[in-house]
Each structure stands twice: as C-alpha cells, then as structure tokens.
Amino acid sequence: MYQSMTTPLIEMRDIYKSFPGHRRGSPIQALRGVSLSLQRGETLAIIGESGCGKTTLGHIMARMSAPDRGQILFDGIDVTRPRRRQRNALRRKIQMVLQDSGAAFNPFWRVGSALRAPLKIIRHANPTQRAQEVLEAVGLPLSVMHQFPQELSGGQRQRLNIARALTIAPELLIADEPTSALDVSVQARIIQLLADLNTQHHLSMVVITHNLATVPYLTRTVAIMYLGRIVEWGASDDVLYAPRHPYTRLLIDSLPGRRGRRAAPPMGEVPSPVHPPPGCAFHPRCVRAQSICREIMPELSGASLSPRREACHFPLDG
Ligand SMILES: Nc1ncnc2c1ncn2[C@@H]1O[C@H](COP(=O)(O)OP(=O)(O)OP(=O)(O)O)[C@@H](O)[C@H]1O
Ligand code: SF4
Ligand SMILES: [Mg+2]
Numbered sequence: 098m099y100q101s102m103t104t105p106l107i108e109m110r111d112i113y114k115s116f117p118g119h120r121r122g123s124p125i126q127a128l129r130g131v132s133l134s135l136q137r138g139e140t141l142a143i144i145g146e147s148g149c150g151k152t153t154l155g156h157i158m159a160r161m162s163a164p165d166r167g168q169i170l171f172d173g174i175d176v177t178r179p180r181r182r183q184r185n186a187l188r189r190k191i192q193m194v195l196q197d198s199g200a201a202f203n204p205f206w207r208v209g210s211a212l213r214a215p216l217k218i219i220r221h222a223n224p225t226q227r228a229q230e231v232l233e234a235v236g237l238p239l240s241v242m243h244q245f246p247q248e249l250s251g252g253q254r255q256r257l258n259i260a261r262a263l264t265i266a267p268e269l270l271i272a273d274e275p276t277s278a279l280d281v282s283v284q285a286r287i288i289q290l291l292a293d294l295n296t297q298h299h300l301s302m303v304v305i306t307h308n309l310a311t312v313p314y315l316t317r318t319v320a321i322m323y324l325g326r327i328v329e330w331g332a333s334d335d336v337l338y339a340p341r342h343p344y345t346r347l348l349i350d351s352l353p354g355r356r357g358r359r360a361a362p363p364m365g366e367v368p369s370p371v372h373p374p375p376g377c378a379f380h381p382r383c384v385r386a387q388s389i390c391r392e393i394m395p396e397l398s399g400a401s402l403s404p405r406r407e408a409c410h411f412p413l414d415g
Contacts, residue, residue, distance in 0.1 A: 103136070104172060104173040105134035105135055105136055105137075105170070105173075106135050106136060106137040106139075106171070106172060106268065106269060106301050107134065107135050107158065107169070107170070107171050107191075107269060107301075108133075108134040108135075108169070108170040108171075109131060109132060109133050109134070109154075109157070109158065109167065109168075109169050110132050110167055110168040110169070110170075111130050111131070111132055111166065111167045111168070112128050112130070112131045112132070112154070112157060112164045112166070112167035112168075112169070113126075113128055113129060113130060113164060113165045113166040113167055114127045114128040114150075114153055114157060114162075114164050114165050115127060115165055118371055122371065123371050123372065124371070125370050125371055126324075126325055126370050126371070126373060127150045127153040127325055127370060128150045128153055128154060128157070128164070128325045128326075129324070129325040129326050129373065130167075130325075130326060131150075131154060131167075131322075131325070131326065131327055132327070132397075133320055133327065133330070135269075135301060135303065135318075136301075137268070137299075137301055138295075138299045138300075138301055139301055139302075139317060139318065140295050140301070140302045140303075140304070140315065140316035140317050140318065141302070141303045141304070141316055141317075141318045141319070141320060142303075142304045142305075142306060142309075142312045142315060142316040142318070142319045142320070142333065143155070143303060143304070143305045143306075143319075143320050143322060144306060144307065144309050144312065144319060144320065144321050144322065144348070145307065145321060145322035145323060146307060146323075146348075146367055147307065147367075148367060148370060149322045149323055149324055149325065149367070150322060150324075150325040150370075151273070151305045151307075151322060152196055152273055152305065154305075154322075155193060155271050155273050155303065155305050156193070157169070158191070158193075158269075158271055158303065159191050159192070159193040159271050160176065160179065160184065160187045160188070160191060161193065163177075163178070164177070171187060171190065171191070189219065189265050189266075189267065190267055190268045190269065191267055191268070191269045191271065192262035192263070192265070192267035192269070192270055192271070193262065193270075193271040193272075193273065194255075194258050194259055194262050194270070194271070194272040194273060194275055195258075195273055196273035196274045196277075196305070197274075197278070201258060201261075202246035202254075202257070202261075203246075204245060204246060204247055205245075206245075206246075207242065207243055207244060207245055208241045208242050208243070208244055208245070208246060208249075208257060209225070209228060209242035209243065211246070211261065212224075212228035212231065212232070212242075212260065212261060212264055213225065213228055215261070215264055215265055216228070216264055216265065219265060221265075227264060228242065228264065229242075231260040231261075231263045231264050232260055234260070234263060234294065234298070235256040235257070235259050235260045235263070235290060236256060236290060237253060237256050237257065237260065241253070241257070250283075251278060251279050251280070251283065252279055252280075252283035252286065252287065255275060255276070255278075255279060255283075255287055256287070256290065258275075259272070259275070259287075259290065259291070259294075263294075263300075267300075268300075268301060269300075269301045269302070269303070270294070270300055270301070270302045270303070271302075271303045271304075271305070272291060272302065272303070272304050272305065273305045274305060274306055274307070275287055275291065275304065275306070276288060276306070276308065276311065277306070277307070277308070284308075284311070288311050288314055288315050289314075291304065291315060292314060292315055302316070304316055309337065309348055309349065309352065310352055312333050312337060313333050313334060313337055315333075316333055317332060317333060318330070318331065318332060318333060319331065319332075319333045319336050319337065321336065321342060321344065321345045321348070323344050323378060323379055324367070324368065324370055324373050324378040324379075325370060325373070326378065326408065327397065327408070328342045328344055328345070328379065328397075328407065328408045328409070329341060329342040329344070329345045329406070329407045329408070330397065330405070330406045330407070331404060331405040331406065331407075332404060332405070335405060336405075337349060339414075340413060341405075341407040341409065341412040341413050341414075342407045342408065342409050342412065342413070343379065343383050343384065343385050343409065343413065344379050344382075344383070345407075346413060347364065347382070351364050365381070365382040366382075368381060374391075375391060375392065375394075376389070376390050376391045376392045376393055376394055377390045377391075377393075377394060377395050377408075377409070377410065378394075385411050387410070387411065389410050390410055390411075393410070394408075395408040395409050395410050396408055398412075
C-alpha cells in the first residue's frame with residue numbers, strides 16, 4: 098500500500114485505559130483521552146509525575162496491552178485489535194525497554210545466549226554476528242558475551258537491556274525510565290547512547306521519564322502528562338524554555354539545582370486517578386485557576402498536527 102511521506106510511524110487517537118480499583122471501588126482512570134503521533138525517525142519524551150500514566154501509555158503503544166477505547170495506527174494501518182499474525186509482526190517492529198528491567202535477564206544464561214535467543218526464534222541467519230553488532234552499537238565490549246548479567250555494572254546492564262531491544266531491528270524503541278536506577282554520571286552516558294541510536298541509526302524513539310533535565314539533549318518533541326492526559330505538547334526547546342501550561346512551569350521550577358529566577362514552589366499533592374478533579378484536573382494545584390477551570394476540561398489547543406499545543410484556559414505567554 099502506498100504510504101505518504103507524512104503518514105506517522107505511530108498514531109494514537111483518544112486512548113482510554115482504566116484498571117480495577119481496590120475492593121470493588123471505582124476504577125483507576127490511568128489514561129483519559131490521549132492522542133499523539135510520531136513521525137519515522139523522530140524522538141518523543143513523555144514526562145510527568147509518578148502515577149500520571151506514562152508506563153500504561155508505553156505498554157499500549159508497544160501493543161503489550163489493549164486500550165479500553167481509542168484507536169492505534171502503525172504506519173497508517175489500524176492495529177488497535179491486532180490478529181495474531183499482525184501482533185507477531187508488531188512485536189518485531191516495536192520494542193520496549195521496561196521500567197525496572199534490572200532483573201529482566203535470566204541469571205543462569207550468559208549474555209551471548211540471552212541475546213541470541215530472540216534471534217533464533219525469528220530464524221536469523223547469523224545470531225552471533227547480530228549479537229556482536231548490537232553490543233557494539235550500545236558500546237559494550239564483546240567479552241560480555243561470556244559473562245552472566247549479574248556480573249555487569251548497573252550502567253552495563255542497562256546498555257544490555259537496550260541491546261536486547263535492538264537485536265531484532267525494531268522500527269520504534271520505547272524506553273521507560275531508562276536512567277532512573279543509575280548514578281548521575283552513568284545516566285548521561287545512557288542518554289548519549291540513546292541520542293546516538295537516533296541520529297546514527299535513525300531509530301524512532303519514545304523515552305518515558307520523570308527527569309525533565311535530560312530531555313533537551315535527547316528528544317525533539319515532548320509531551321507533558323498530568324493525571325492521564327497530555328497537557329502540553331511541542332518542540333522540547335519551546336516547551337522547556339517557554340512553557341505555556343502552569344503544570345509544566347511548576348515541573349521546571351521544581352527541578353533541583355535551578356538557581357535564580359524564583360524559589361522552588363511547593364509541588365503539592367497529585368490528586369487520585371480514581372476521582373480526578375472535574376474540569377482541569379490540575380486546578381487544585383494551580384495558582385491561575387478560575388471558576389471555569391473547575392467546570393470545563395480544557396482540550397489541547399490547535400489542530401491535531403500543530404507543533405505547539407496546550408490544554409489550559411489561561412495559558413502562560415511562554
Ligand atoms: N496493572 C495495574 N493494575 C492496577 N492499577 C494499575 C496498573 N498499572 C498501573 N496502574 C495504576 O494506573 C496509574 C498509572 O500508572 P502508571 O504506571 O502508568 O504511571 P507512571 O506514570 O508510569 O508512574 P511512575 O512514574 O511511578 O512509573 C497509577 O495510579 C497506577 O497505580
Ligand atoms: S485550565 Fe485553569 S486550572 Fe488548569 S492549568 Fe489552566 S489556568 Fe490552571
Ligand atoms: Mg512508570
């Protein structure tokens with residue numbers, strides 16, 4: 098089928114996902130109408146506080162779980178409810194490095210065997226050669242092939258997680274908090290590695306993180322999430338240096354080590370995703386809130402493909 102240059106690699110339309118609540122209580126509304134798209138070769142960061150739905154969105158994007166509502170297109174083809182063959186094909190095209198993937202490797206398998214296993218499943222012509230290629234791509238010495246995963250450092254293990262995701266040459270890599278378990282100095286090198294994979298191998302990438310300090314170095318576009326919705330979207334530089342949504346402003350001002358301009362504001366409590374506040378879910382924490390904010394949920398401004406969008410009745414000047 099002919100695909101135009103502008104067909105996104107992946108597109109998500111109005112995605113909803115809930116989980117059963119505690120003791121037959123109300124459900125947890127993890128995603129409440131998320132729409133986004135990513136062009137081939139592009140990079141997107143998904144940012145927000147703990148519990149805002151980042152991992153849930155990543156799992157649905159990687160087609161590891163199904164949305165309750167909404168539509169997902171990959172390369173212009175509807176893959177919302179894939180049949181088995183389509184699902185297997187998608188598993189090769191989309192790979193996710195999972196959050197807390199420290200224990201992802203079988204401790205009884207040497208690294209080489211672990212990397213070759215998925216290649217054997219797809220009957221790759223030369224699994225050993227491919228395993229060496231990906232180790233090189235992530236900057237690990239070939240000698241790790243003979244080691245056990247627990248013999249590697251935290252940074253090396255995360256490189257290995259990325260290597261494993263790359264073995265079967267995915268078109269889209271989703272990395273969920275790829276640096277959160279690592280020392281600061283190691284974090285920077287992993288960020289550099291991911292950036293290199295994008296520029297050198299044109300790998301399309303979604304990086305999920307709560308650490309917005311790393312984003313300008315890593316991704317071209319950023320999506321800020323709050324309680325299951327995207328509240329601001331745009332080029333990373335624009336959003337991080339001139340935010341329009343008060344929540345983005347709050348996140349930036351509370352970055353540790355930010356000097357000067359203003360004192361770090363109190364972050365306040367994130368409301369429960371079981372009963373998100375009506376209207377703009379951010380209103381209980383927002384210094385700009387007016388009565389309309391408590392009643393009417395602001396939609397993302399602009400057309401769905403516009404480069405800069407925010408969901409706020411009274412956006413900042415940026
Ligand atoms: N399998 C599940 N069963 C029940 N509730 C879940 C499940 N997965 C996620 N949730 C809930 O859905 C909400 C969103 O969770 P999610 O893990 O997507 O957030 P997150 O943004 O990735 O958070 P973190 O930064 O802590 O990783 C949370 O309230 C979480 O408790
Ligand atoms: S809509 Fe209102 S409450 Fe929500 S962020 Fe904008 S000003 Fe604040
Ligand atoms: Mg998460």
